[in-house]
Every structure is written in structure tokens, then in C-alpha cells.
Amino acid sequence: MSDLPRRWPVGGQPITSSRALQGLGGWGRTCLTADSASTGAPSSPPPQDWAASQCLPVPANPISGPHPVDANAVAAAEAARPHTGRTVDAALTPQTTDIDLGGIHVRTLAYSNTVPGTTIRANVGDEIAVALTNGLDHETSVHWHGIALRNDMDGAGPASPDIGPGQRFTYRFSVPHAGTYWAHPHVGLDTDYGLYLPVIVDDPNEPGKYGAEWIVVLDDWTDGIGPGPRQILSNLQSGGMGSMGGPGGMGNMPGMGGMGGGSDQSGAPTSSSTSNGVGTSSLLGGDAGDITYPYYLINGRLPTAPTTFTAAPGQRLRIRIINAGADTAFRVALAEHTMTVTHTDGYPITPVAVDALLLGMGERYDVIVTAGDGVFPLVAAAEGKNAYARALLRTGAGSAPDPAFAPRELDGRVGTVATFVAADTVLLPGGRPEVNLAADLGGNMMSYDWTINGRPYDQTQPLTIRHGQRARLTFTNMTMMWHPMHLHGHTFQVVKPDGTPGPRKDTVIVPPMRSLAVDLVADNSGDWMLHCHNAYHQESGMMTRLDYDS
Numbered sequence: 001m002s003d004l005p006r007r008w009p010v011g012g013q014p015i016t017s018s019r020a021l022q023g024l025g026g027w028g029r030t031c032l033t034a035d036s037a038s039t040g041a042p043s044s045p046p047p048q049d050w051a052a053s054q055c056l057p058v059p060a061n062p063i064s065g066p067h068p069v070d071a072n073a074v075a076a077a078e079a080a081r082p083h084t085g086r087t088v089d090a091a092l093t094p095q096t097t098d099i100d101l102g103g104i105h106v107r108t109l110a111y112s113n114t115v116p117g118t119t120i121r122a123n124v125g126d127e128i129a130v131a132l133t134n135g136l137d138h139e140t141s142v143h144w145h146g147i148a149l150r151n152d153m154d155g156a157g158p159a160s161p162d163i164g165p166g167q168r169f170t171y172r173f174s175v176p177h178a179g180t181y182w183a184h185p186h187v188g189l190d191t192d193y194g195l196y197l198p199v200i201v202d203d204p205n206e207p208g209k210y211g212a213e214w215i216v217v218l219d220d221w222t223d224g225i226g227p228g229p230r231q232i233l234s235n236l237q238s239g240g241m242g243s244m245g246g247p248g249g250m251g252n253m254p255g256m257g258g259m260g261g262g263s264d265q266s267g268a269p270t271s272s273s274t275s276n277g278v279g280t281s282s283l284l285g286g287d288a289g290d291i292t293y294p295y296y297l298i299n300g301r302l303p304t305a306p307t308t309f310t311a312a313p314g315q316r317l318r319i320r321i322i323n324a325g326a327d328t329a330f331r332v333a334l335a336e337h338t339m340t341v342t343h344t345d346g347y348p349i350t351p352v353a354v355d356a357l358l359l360g361m362g363e364r365y366d367v368i369v370t371a372g373d374g375v376f377p378l379v380a381a382a383e384g385k386n387a388y389a390r391a392l393l394r395t396g397a398g399s400a401p402d403p404a405f406a407p408r409e410l411d412g413r414v415g416t417v418a419t420f421v422a423a424d425t426v427l428l429p430g431g432r433p434e435v436n437l438a439a440d441l442g443g444n445m446m447s448y449d450w451t452i453n454g455r456p457y458d459q460t461q462p463l464t465i466r467h468g469q470r471a472r473l474t475f476t477n478m479t480m481m482w483h484p485m486h487l488h489g490h491t492f493q494v495v496k497p498d499g500t501p502g503p504r505k506d507t508v509i510v511p512p513m514r515s516l517a518v519d520l521v522a523d524n525s526g527d528w529m530l531h532c533h534n535a536y537h538q539e540s541g542m543m544t545r546l547d548y549d550s
């Protein structure tokens with residue numbers, strides 16, 4: 001794959017862990033068993049029931065090897081997590097398959113023939129064991145987005161191995177916090193296909209103040225319809241447009257990207273458009289994205305063939321909303337309903353009533369609504385792209401409005417990260433930062449190069465921290481694009497401009513030409529990715545690491 005030289009030593013293979021290289025001369029072999037992935041030690045010989053193909057060659061002296069990770073510290077962090085003794089087993093097979101988006105059939109990449117993949121659900125303290133069989137023709141991985149799990153099961157290099165074609169690997173980790181999470185690959189542009197699924201962690205002690213739950217996954221879609229993600233990236237890198245049309249070309253059909261469409265802060269279409277056909281957004285601070293997609297989906301379906309969630313009038317519903325898109329922020333509203341936001345990225349907040357919510361890629365919000373009587377569209381406006389995704393809530397008789405219907409709530413009170421404050425129970429302890437970290441976000445739109453601290457990922461100088469330190473990480477966006485920044489293995493607390501605490505999150509929108517500070521406590525040793533969750537920015541260099549010093 002074309003991304004491998006960027007991620008691994010030239011001529012080398014994926015490195016399961018720098019610890020696995022210690023004591024090896026020349027080329028050795030390390031086996032992807034659960035034990036070796038947990039400890040970093042090569043398995044010799046591998047267990048009888050383990051496929052020999054799971055032993056990968058690794059270079060003992062890589063050209064630019066990963067930072068050494070303290071295996072004892074990783075084990076200590078795992079021991080400190082709650083453990084119920086219960087294991088939740090699941091199986092994933094990423095593969096090429098045919099998917100019906102609702103009258104449009106595509107051949108794409110998905111987990112076991114469904115988009116989204118089947119939800120994995122566990123309780124706090126449970127162990128999740130996911131047996132992955134790679135049915136793709138290239139390497140893959142599964143990143144457990146937002147879960148503060150052990151470093152060697154994170155599904156992203158250098159601490160966690162990519163899995164080769166035909167190989168099997170079991171991800172095994174405990175889940176320490178309740179919340180709405182999701183899983184996706186961390187290899188190349190595979191995030192812009194159908195390879196994603198919700199991961200829900202319940203707290204049995206959480207008050208059950210709702211009668212039903214609706215999981216809503218948002219996505220922007222091109223594969224099997226327009227140019228593939230690799231072609232899109234090639235166009236962007238050559239100074240071309242990221243836009244593309246459906247089978248009939250560009251248009252303004254519901255769920256299809258239009259060439260000139262944008263939106264102002266109210267959600268109404270505007271005539272403002274950038275050279276790539278994507279409009280601007282006041283909420284995002286400028287250009288809304290790089291790509292206009294043929295379709296926008298909720299739970300894998302077109303707005304003309306939406307999924308329907310059935311409930312009873314007056315029932316309290318918890319809606320868990322996940323943005324699995326690659327280049328699209330969504331503004332989400334439920335017609336004729338007010339939403340009470342209760343959680344951001346899995347963590348509780350002081351509840352706030354809003355009419356609509358803005359979600360960048362990778363973000364998750366939980367809301368509570370009291371269902372009305374009738375049929376109501378849940379609409380996700382592709383911010384600045386003049387298109388909609390939708391699903392339906394049905395509680396009684398009636399017909400759904402036209403797919404182009406835009407509820408007035410999109411024009412109302414829009415909740416953004418600035419709106420929310422973490423609940424008292426999850427506020428970080430008070431105190432001054434012991435270390436200040438900087439992530440300066442840079443880029444060149446003409447050549448489509450993106451950097452952190454002036455360097456693309458293959459030249460990165462990782463940020464460093466020591467276990468137990470409280471750090472302030474300041475994102476300074478020196479570009480004209482917004483960036484949803486995601487830190488693996490941790491949550492951070494957003495610091496508002498007046499210095500007061502905001503919500504706990506693991507992914508946050510950094511507007512163009514602005515700075516945003518977050519505080520975090522270093523309590524999960526390892527090497528952790530820090531990157532923009534725009535798939536095309538990440539693939540083009542906007543990624544670094546946060547490494548723990550021993």
C-alpha cells in the first residue's frame with residue numbers, strides 16, 4: 001500500500017513493538033499471539049493453535065524505529081483498570097463485499113457484509129476479545145476510538161501491529177469507562193470505506209432514565225459510486241478538486257453533494273463556494289471541507305431509503321450519535337424535538353437543551369429526547385455541502401416528509417464544544433500544568449501537505465510526557481481549514497478561552513487560525529497517536545505521537 005513508507009522503515013515490515021526487538025540480532029520473528037501483543041515479547045515457539053502466518057519478520061535496527069515503551073508501565077495501567085472477570089467475545093472479518101445503500105448497490109470494504117458493522121457492547125470492567133480475520137488484500141488494523149485501553153491493543157502503530165492479508169489476530173483489552181465509542185481501521189484511507197462499527201460500554205450503575213436507545217452513525221460516501229479514496233487523494237495532491245458526482249453527475253438531489261452549495265450558521269443554503277465545490281460554514285470558521293461526496297448516509301442508508309426507529313409516543317429515548325465520516329462535519333436535528341445533550345465523547349456533561357448539534361469526524365454525542373406522536377425525520381446536514389442524510393423516528397401513524405425536508409431546528413440553537421461543561425463527577429482535578437505541549441497545525445492546500453509542528457508524520461518529533469504529569473496541550477491552527485484533532489488512549493478536558501473547564505473529549509474541532517487548549521493527565525503509558533481525523537489530512541501527514549518517557 002502506498003502509505004507504508006510513511007508509517008514503517010523503508011524495506012521493513014510492521015513492528016509489533018520496540019520491546020519485541022530487544023535482544024534480536026538482524027531480522028527476527030515476532031508472533032501475533034495475545035501474549036506477545038500484551039507483553040511485547042516474541043513468542044517462541046508460537047502456540048500449537050496459532051497460525052504460523054501470524055509471525056511477522058521485524059527489523060532489529062529499523063531506520064527510524066519507535067520510541068521504547070515501558071512494558072511494566074503498560075501492565076500497571078492495565079492492572080489499575082476495573083475488571084469484572086467477564087469476557088465479551090466478537091469476531092470481525094474485513095472484506096470486499098456488496099452493500100445495498102437503499103437502491104444503490106456498491107462493492108466496497110465492510111465488516112462481514114454490513115455497514116455499519118455489528119455493534120459490540122460491554123459493561124465497564126469487562127474484557128473485550130475480538131478475533132479479527134483479515135479478508136482484505138492489504139494490511140489492516142482496528143483502532144478502538146476513544147477507549148482508554150492498553151497501548152499494545154490500540155490498533156495503531158508503532159505499539160500495535162497491522163495485520164497482514166489472510167492473517168488472524170485477537171484484540172483483547174478491558175474497558176475502563178462507560179460511553180459511546182466506535183472502531184475503524186488505522187491503515188491508509190480505509191476509514192473512507194464501510195469499515196466501522198459502534199462500540200458501546202455501559203455502566204450498570206448509571207441511572208436508567210430512558211426507555212429506548214437509538215444508535216445513529218453518520219457517514220459520507222463515495223466508494224463504488226464516484227472515484228475511490230486513492231483517486232480523490234491523488235486529485236487533491238495534484239491541485240485538483242476533491243468533489244465528485246454520482247452516476248448521473250453532480251446535482252442537488254437529497255443526499256447528493258451539489259457544486260455550489262454551502263450553508264450559513266442557520267443551515268440555509270448559500271451561494272458561497274470554494275474552488276472544490278465545498279461551501280463555507282460559520283460554525284467551522286471557513287471552508288467546510290475538501291470533498292463533496294455523492295451521498296451522505298445514516299446507518300448505511302441513503303436519505304431516500306432511510307432506516308426507521310420505532311418507539312412509543314412520550315417515550316424517553318437516548319440517541320447515541322457517531323460521526324464516522326472522512327471529510328464531513330454534520331449538523332444534526334430531530335424534527336419537532338428538543339434534544340438534551342448528556343454526553344460528549346462518552347463523558348457526562350451538565351445537560352444542555354439544544355435544537356441541533358455539530359459533530360466533526362470522530363466525535364460522538366449522546367442526547368435524550370421525549371418522543372412525539374407521528375413520524376419525524378432525524379436529519380444530518382452535511383455542513384457546508386448543501387446535502388442531507390436522514391433516518392426516521394416513527395411513534396404513530398403518518399407519512400414521512402419529502403427527503404429534501406430540512407427541519408427548522410437546524411436553524412435554532414446549535415450545540416458546539418463551546419456550549420458544554422463536563423459534569424462535576426468527571427472534571428479533572430484542579431491544578432496547574434506541569435508541562436506545556438504544543439501542536440501547531442500547518443499545511444499547504446496546493447500541494448496538499450499537512451503537518452504538525454512543521455513536520456509530516458514520517459519526519460515527526462513526538463511530544464513527550466512522563467507518567468503522572470498533568471499537561472496542557474495547545475493546538476494552534478495556522479491553516480485556513482478546520483481540523484478535528486484526536487488523541488489516542490486518553491481523554492482531555494477542553495479549556496475555555498476564559499480558563500474555565502469545558503467538556504471531557506478525545507476529539508475536538510480546532511477552527512482555522514485559532515488556538516484551543518486542552519488539559520490531560522498522563523495515566524496510560526505507551527506511544528499514542530495524535531492526529532487530525534480528516535482521513536485525507538491524516539494520510540497526507542497531519543499526525544504525530546505522544547510518547548511516555550520511562
